[in-house]
Amino acid sequence: xxxxxxxxxxxxxxxxxxxxxxxxxxxxxxxxxxxxxxxxxxxxxxxxxxxxxxxxxxxxxxxxxxxxxxxxxxxxxxxxxxxxxxxxxxxxxxxxxxxxxxxxxxxxxxxxxxxxxxxxxxxxxxxxxxxxxxxxxxxxxxxxxxxxxxxxxxxxxxxxxxxxxxxxxxxxxxxxxxxxxxxxxxxxxxxxxxxxxxxxxxxxxxxxxxxxxxxxxxxxxxxxxxxxxxxxxxxxxxxxxxxxxxxxxxxxxxxxxxxxxxxxxxxxxxxxxxxxxxxxxxxxxxxxxxxxxxxxxxxxxxxxxxxxxxxxxxxxxxxxxxxxxxxxxxxxxxxxxxxxxxxxxxxxxxxxxxxxxxxxxxxxxxxxxxxxxxxxxxxxxxxxxxxxxxxxxxxxxxxxxxxxxxxxxxxxxxxxxxxxxxxxxxxxxxxxxxxxxxxxxxxxxxxxxxxxxxxxxxxxxxxxxxxxxxxxxxxxxxxxxxxxxxxxxxxxxxxxxxxxxxxxxxxxxxxxxxxxxxxxxxxxxxxxxxxxxxxxxxxxxxxxxxxxxxxxxxxxxxxxxxxxxxxxxxxxxxxxxxxxxxxxxxxxxxxxxxxxxxxxxxxxxxxxxxxxxxxxxxxxxxxxxxxxxxxxxxxxxxxxxxxxxxxxxxxxxxxxxxxxxxxxxxxxxxxxxxxxxxxxxxxxxxxxxxxxxxxxxxxxxxxxxxxxxxxxxxxxxxxxxxxxxxxxxxxxxxxxxxxxxxxxxx
Amino acid sequence: xxxxxxxxxxxxxxxxxxxxxxxxxxxxxxxxxxxxxxxxxxxxxxxxxxxxxxxxxxxxxxxxxxxxxxxxxxxxxxxxxxxxxxxxxxxxxxxxxxxxxxxxxxxxxxxxxxxxxxxxxxxxxxxxxxxxxxxxxxxxxxxxxxxxxxxxxx
Numbered sequence: 001x002x003x004x005x006x007x008x009x010x011x012x013x014x015x016x017x018x019x020x021x022x023x024x025x026x027x028x029x030x031x032x033x034x035x036x037x038x039x040x041x042x043x044x045x046x047x048x049x050x051x052x053x054x055x056x057x058x059x060x061x062x063x064x065x066x067x068x069x070x071x072x073x074x075x076x077x078x079x080x081x082x083x084x085x086x087x088x089x090x091x092x093x094x095x096x097x098x099x100x101x102x103x104x105x106x107x108x109x110x111x112x113x114x115x116x117x118x119x120x121x122x123x124x125x126x127x128x129x130x131x132x133x134x135x136x137x138x139x140x141x142x143x144x145x146x147x148x149x150x151x152x153x154x155x156x157x158x159x160x161x162x163x164x165x166x167x168x169x170x171x172x173x174x175x176x177x178x179x180x181x182x183x184x185x186x187x188x189x190x191x192x193x194x195x196x197x198x199x200x201x202x203x204x205x206x207x208x209x210x211x212x213x214x215x216x217x218x219x220x221x222x223x224x225x226x227x228x229x230x231x232x233x234x235x236x237x238x239x240x241x242x243x244x245x246x247x248x249x250x251x252x253x254x255x256x257x258x259x260x261x262x263x264x265x266x267x268x269x270x271x272x273x274x275x276x277x278x279x280x281x282x283x284x285x286x287x288x289x290x291x292x293x294x295x296x297x298x299x300x301x302x303x304x305x306x307x308x309x310x311x312x313x314x315x316x317x318x319x320x321x322x323x324x325x326x327x328x329x330x331x332x333x334x335x336x337x338x339x340x341x342x343x344x345x346x347x348x349x350x351x352x353x354x355x356x357x358x359x360x361x362x363x364x365x366x367x368x369x370x371x372x373x374x375x376x377x378x379x380x381x382x383x384x385x386x387x388x389x390x391x392x393x394x395x396x397x398x399x400x401x402x403x404x405x406x407x408x409x410x411x412x413x414x415x416x417x418x419x420x421x422x423x424x425x426x427x428x429x430x431x432x433x434x435x436x437x438x439x440x441x442x443x444x445x446x447x448x449x450x451x452x453x454x455x456x457x458x459x460x461x462x463x464x465x466x467x468x469x470x471x472x473x474x475x476x477x478x479x480x481x482x483x484x485x486x487x488x489x490x491x492x493x494x495x496x497x498x499x500x501x502x503x504x505x506x507x508x509x510x511x512x513x514x515x516x517x518x519x520x521x522x523x524x525x526x527x528x529x530x531x532x533x534x535x536x537x538x539x540x541x542x543x544x545x546x547x548x549x550x551x552x553x554x555x556x557x558x559x560x561x562x563x564x565x566x567x568x569x570x571x572x573x574x575x576x577x578x579x580x581x582x583x584x585x586x587x588x589x590x591x592x593x594x595x596x597x598x599x600x601x602x603x604x605x606x607x608x609x610x611x612x613x614x615x616x617x618x619x620x621x622x623x624x625x626x627x628x629x630x631x632x633x634x635x636x637x638x639x640x641x642x643x644x645x646x647x648x649x650x651x652x653x654x655x656x657x658x659x660x661x662x663x664x665x666x667x668x669x670x671x672x673x674x675x676x677x678x679x680x681x682x683x684x685x686x687x688x689x690x691x692x693x694x695x696x697x698x699x700x701x702x703x704x705x706x707x708x709x710x711x712x713x714x715x716x717x718x719x720x721x722x723x724x725x726x727x728x729x730x731x732x733x734x735x736x737x738x739x740x741x742x743x744x745x746x
Numbered sequence: 747x748x749x750x751x752x753x754x755x756x757x758x759x760x761x762x763x764x765x766x767x768x769x770x771x772x773x774x775x776x777x778x779x780x781x782x783x784x785x786x787x788x789x790x791x792x793x794x795x796x797x798x799x800x801x802x803x804x805x806x807x808x809x810x811x812x813x814x815x816x817x818x819x820x821x822x823x824x825x826x827x828x829x830x831x832x833x834x835x836x837x838x839x840x841x842x843x844x845x846x847x848x849x850x851x852x853x854x855x856x857x858x859x860x861x862x863x864x865x866x867x868x869x870x871x872x873x874x875x876x877x878x879x880x881x882x883x884x885x886x887x888x889x890x891x892x893x894x895x896x897x898x899x900x
Contacts, residue, residue, distance in 0.1 A: 070842025070879050231838065238843030239834040240827070241778020241818030245844060248777035256772065281761065299760075300781075301768035373782045373790055373844040373878050422780070422844030423878050455783045648838050652884060656841055659880025682787040682876060691869035693882035 037100040038063075047207035049166050051102040052081055052159040055203040060092040060187065065103035066152070067096070067143040067394050068234070069372070069424035071711050072649040075232045077152050079225045079646070084160030084218065086184040089225065089233065096418035099396035104140050107147035107709075114343075114510055116518045117614035118579055120705075143394040144429060144541065146613040146709030149645050153707050158215045165214040170206040171197050220643070229648050234420070246392050246419035247377040247452060254379070255284065257440055257451040258303035260310060261292035261432075263460045263676040264317035265538055269293065277309040286310065289439045296444070300452050317675030319536045326536050326672060327364075330469050333489040333533040340492075340532040341508035343517030347525035352483035357473040359560050364736040365490075365549040366669035367464035369677075369685055370542060374422025376433040376453040382441030386413040389437060392421035392428055398501055399434045406438040425660070426541040430463050431500060456680045463500075464670045464677075465542035466493040466511075468533070470553035475525075476565035481572060483525035486557060488513045488550050492532050493539040500538075508532075511546030515610045515716050516554030520579035528554075537672060543660055544715035547612035551716030552665070552723070552737065555608040559724045560733065569724065570595050570607050570620075581703045582609070582616040585638045592697055593620035593636035602626075603633075604729025608720035614706065615713035616640050619658065621694075621725040629744035630726060632662065632694040637714055642704035654714045655696045661718025663688030667740045692746060749810050751776065752820025762808030767791045769807045770817060778818035778847050782876070789875035792848040793817050799855035818847040821854055830854045833892035841879035849875050849885055857893050 038048035046056045054061040064077040078094050081087075097103065115124035164184050171189040172179040174197070181192050188196040220227060237243035262269055272293050274286040282302035287294045295306035320326055379390040387407050393399045396416045404411040421428055437451045453461070468490030475483040490512050498505040512530035542548060562572045570590045577583040586609060589595075599605060602625045609618045617639040623632045635658050644650050668685045671678045679685045700710075723734040726743060734742055748757055749766075751774060758773050765784075770776045770793070782790035784803050791802040794816040822828030827835070830853050840846050849872065856863070856871045863871070868889050877885070894900045 070840075070844075072841070232840070234843065235835050235838050235840055236824050238840035238846055239831045239850065240822060240824050241847040242824060243843060244777065247781065248771075250775050250777070299764070299768055299772045301764055301772070304784075371878065372842065373780070373788060373876065374842070375781065421842060423842040425878070452781070455785075652838065652841060652881065655883050656880035659882060660878075663880075681785055682783050683785065686787070686876060687878060688880065688882070689873045689876065690882050690885070691873040693869075693880075693886075696883050 035102065037098055037102055047203045049163045049206070049211040050159045051097070051100065052156055053085065053163040055163070055199050055206070057200050057203055060087065060199060062092050062094050063097040064094055065097050065141060066148050067392055067418060067421060067424070067428065069143070069392070069394070069421040069428065071148055071653060072232055072646060073143070073148050074234055075230060076149065076646045076649060077156055078233065079230060080153060080156035081160040083223055083225050084157045085164050087187050089230065091187045094233065099141060099400050099416050101141070101397070105142045105147055105151045107145070107151035114508070117611065118520070118581070141395065141397050144426070146615070146712045148711070149709050150707050153645065154217070157217050161214040161217060162211055165212040166206055166209055167199055167202050169212060170202045170209060174202070174205060226645050227643065227647070230646055232649065243420060245374050245422045246379065246390055247374055247422070249379050249390050249450065251379070251448045253448065255296050255447055255449045256298065256300045256303045257294050257296050257449050258300065258307040259289065259292055259294050259436055259451065259453065259457060260307045260312060261457060261461050262314045264314055265461060267291070267315040267317055270313040270315050272313070273311040277306040280306045280309065285444065287440060287443050289436055294436065294440055296440070296449065304454055319675070320672070321675040322673060323671040326467060329536060330467060330489055330533050333531045334471060334487050335531070338489070338531045338533070340512055340530040342527065342529050343513045344526055344528040346523065346527070347483070349483055349485045349525040349527035352475050352525040353473050353485050355475065358475045358564050360473045361471075361557055361560060361733070361735055363470040363472070363553045363556065365468050365552060366671065366737060367467045367537065367539070368542060368664050368668050369459060369462040369464050369670050369679070370425045370427035371459065371462065371682070371685065372421070372423025372425055372427055375455055375458045376427070377451055378433045378437035379448065379450045380437040380441035381448045382407055382445045384445070386415060387438070387441065388415045388417065389434070390417040390419055391434060391437070392419040392424070393434065394424060394429045399431065402431050402434050403438040406435065407442050425543040427462065429497065429541055432461055455682070459680050459685070460677055462670070462677070463496070463538045463540035466490040466539045466546070466549060467536065468549045470550070470557070472553070472557035474557070474561045476561055479565050479567050481523055481558065481561045481565055481567070481576065484523050484558060484561060485527045486516055486554055487529045487531060488516065488553055489531035489533050490546070490549060491534070491536055491539055493541060493545065496535055496539045497541060513550050514545065515547030515551030515612050518611055519554060520582040520611065520616070521558070521573070521576040522578040523576060544612055544712040547610055547716035548661070548719070551610035551612065552719045555610055555717065555720035556723050556735065559606070559608070559720070559727070563727070573607065573609055579616070581640050582611065584701060584703055585609070585616045585618045585640050588699055588701060589618035589620050589636055589638040592638065592699055593622065595620065602729065604725045604727070606721050606724025606726070606728050608717040608724055610716035610720070612713050612716050613709060615708045615710065617713045617717050619714070619717040619721040621721040623722075623725050623729055625729050626746060629746045630729070631746040632692065632722065634695045634697065635662070635718070635721070636697045638699045638701060639710060639713060640701040640704045641708040641710055642706045643702050644700040645707065647700070650700055650710055651698045653710050654698045657710070657712065657714030658696055658718050659688045659693060661715040662722055663692070665719035665722055665737050665739055666692070666745050667738050669738050747807065747811055749807065749815060750813070751815045752817060758807070760807050762806060764807045765803050766793070766805040766807055766810050766815065767802035770802060776817050776819055780844055780847055782845070787874070787876070788845070789852060790845045790848040792851040792875065794851060794855055797855065797858065799852045818851055821851065828854060829895040830857070830892040833888040833895060836891060837884050837888040839881050839884040839888050841881055845875065845877045849877065853889050853892060857889070857896055861897055862893060863889070
């Protein structure tokens with residue numbers, strides 16, 4: 001931690017060369033506060049009260065420690081601070097800060113424990129506390145797991161309150177007015193005589209005080225910003241082409257790099273011939289890197305062309321060459337020795353299914369790519385004293401470690417400049433661009449070089465979602481679901497990802513059966529067994545992770561049983577539901593979708609329910625079978641996040657999650673042939689396009705006890721709701737993604 | 747060669763077959779036009795050539811000579827927004843925002859020819875502009891607002 005304190009302030013004070021003085025504020029609920037990274041190199045007159053607030057004579061800077069990949073972190077986290085600090089949106093600048101343990105993620109612990117999110121028993125809470133401590137000690141500054149809001153809602157408001165109270169005390173000392181007679185509004189302390197002192201005017205004097213830790217937060221009913229429609233701070237820049245993403249950065253004398261990596265992911269380059277590439281216009285260097293080659297030129301396109309012209313011999317993949325072999329390994333994994341964990345075992349399933357099961361089915365979910373629209377990139381400058389890297393990354397401290405390991409610098413001398421990301425969906429949890437840029441920088445010290453992946457390279461190297469299958473059997477009795485026994489077998493994306501982070505993932509992988517074992521249904525006999533498929537092609541976290549596959553398996557198979565029982569799909573789910581918050585979600589989805597309103601003969605309606613990241617979500621899909629294929633007309637989504645902090649963003653993210661879930665279920669998969677991904681660009685892996693997008697009706701409920709995030713939870717129910725609606729319309733059960741293998745879409 | 751972008755003539759020294767996209771981004775540093783796929787599948791590089799929406803990744807620099815090229819930077823600015831950008835801000839369309847320059851450029855061109863489009867016409871016009879974040883519902887609303895603004899109704 002000590003070394004991190006030496007990070008220079010310039011790295012986060014974007015565009016503030018004329019700083020005269022200031023202060024920074026933060027807060028920790030934990031017993032022993034971590035060092036405030038803003039304290040280390042404050043200049044005269046600057047003040048910091050904690051790691052999130054920095055004020056000087058010129059301006060107020062709020063630090064948002066999560067990466068903004070489109071989920072609106074930069075706005076909502078700043079608004080949390082501004083709410084208690086009495087700032088208006090627009091009265092401050094935001095900065096993504098520096099990688100630092102102080103910004104560790106407190107909410108990820110909730111996801112890491114093998115307990116239902118509704119379980120607040122001693123064992124579950126103890127385990128969450130324990131893992132929370134590990135996150136703190138390790139300084140896990142991570143964006144992921146839909147934790148943007150839950151991680152920071154309290155700590156950033158406390159940061160704002162602490163700064164506010166300290167500024168008030170400063171004003172009291174300065175003016176002699178009793179602090180109780182002072183109030184704050186719009187970036188200033190207001191005195192009883194109607195005059196005011198701007199926070200920026202108080203910065204220098206505030207710096208000499210010990211910050212007042214103030215953790216009494218305002219009642220949400222008095223909120224000015226949070227919980228109300230807010231205008232995103234980045235929306236003008238994103239509508240005028242003026243927001244710079246990492247890929248847009250430009251420096252004087254910058255060189256452009258393109259890469260060609262072994263399409264047999266993870267295997268080395270055997271040999272290469274660059275005789276035609278090295279003489280191409282604008283090309284200055286051809287460099288070998290781990291697993292491939294890099295061309296450096298004076299323009300991205302020239303680098304792309306040059307790297308393409310390099311003839312490479314590749315070593316073969318360490319995983320099976322053909323897709324059929326991958327499926328075979330998955331199918332062979334429903335065995336006792338690959339049993340990862342029995343996650344749920346209510347009643348006596350074995351006895352129930354020993355009689356003839358009423359339903360048996362097998363489900364499949366393929367590898368799927370992330371492919372955000374901004375391709376992977378990074379800018380590197382490897383100086384003697386320090387390394388600078390400009391990159392959008394969800395785990396900047398790990399990125400820092402990766403770079404340091406390659407360049408030999410002290411980790412503290414690796415400066416990661418966090419960038420806005422043009423999407424991620426989990427892609428920017430990986431390190432390919434970071435490692436390659438560092439290797440390039442190591443070979444070309446003192447040069448500034450921008451590495452850009454072509455879309456084809458990005459596809460070829462993407463660490464996809466887990467591949468998996470499920471086998472279900474079950475019984476019904478008296479019009480009700482009686483027994484459900486589901487076996488889920490997937491590769492472990494967590495351990496595949498962990499390997500690349502040098503982090504072992506001990507114990508069972510909670511993601512394999514996530515979204516099904518934790519269903520809030522009191523099915524009398526209910527068993528969920530997870531099987532770990534040995535690693536095949538490398539995989540990683542893909543928006544909503546395990547629930548994107550197991551949620552599909554579980555809900556669709558339940559839907560089969562409900563139909564066989566002759567029950568109504570929504571009514572039976574509500575009857576089975578043993579959690580009041582989840583039950584209200586289902587009931588509201590029924591109301592808003594007019595569930596019981598009759599449809600035309602060529603139409604169908606399907607419901608699905610999945611809980612992931614602690615958020616119960618129900619979706620109802622309504623569709624029409626047309627002569628050109630299935631047309632999805634409408635989706636109704638109800639989710640309970642405890643409290644909706646940013647209503648417009650909530651609505652936008654829910655709709656986006658539905659589009660993501662439906663689109664990939666409809667038409668996306670990555671398959672392997674000769675050890676290479678067969679899909680190379682969006683013509684083979686598009687997801688949903690505009691003309692396929694349904695009307696989407698969104699409702700957020702606030703019955704849950706805890707505030708939760710919404711980036712991922714709308715994804716898992718989308719695929720099963722679509723499959724269930726297709727069944728309702730056509731009588732055809734779709735048990736394999738992508739659905740367009742078996743049915744046509746408009 | 748000479749090309750005219752946003753009304754400004756630039757002298758550039760590039761191959762005839764360099765895609766306009768890379769002239770804009772790396773030579774002229776106009777980075778509002780994005781790189782997404784390079785094969786006209788995603789639409790994030792959409793610009794106007796003589797007022798018509800084209801994919802800059804498919805247009806050779808040589809073929810842009812003598813034409814009027816307009817990029818998102820030339821359509822409007824934060825201080826002087828085009829009606830489509832104004833509608834985009836009003837509806838808070840963007841999530842990650844990476845595709846939005848291309849979406850806006852496609853719409854600005856489209857609305858010149860279809861000032862009062864139907865839902866189907868909007869869907870058809872924008873079906874080749876990909877948005878991985880899934881902002882399509884907001885794009886639809888914003889297109890209608892932009893059309894009304896351009897017709898002078900709001």
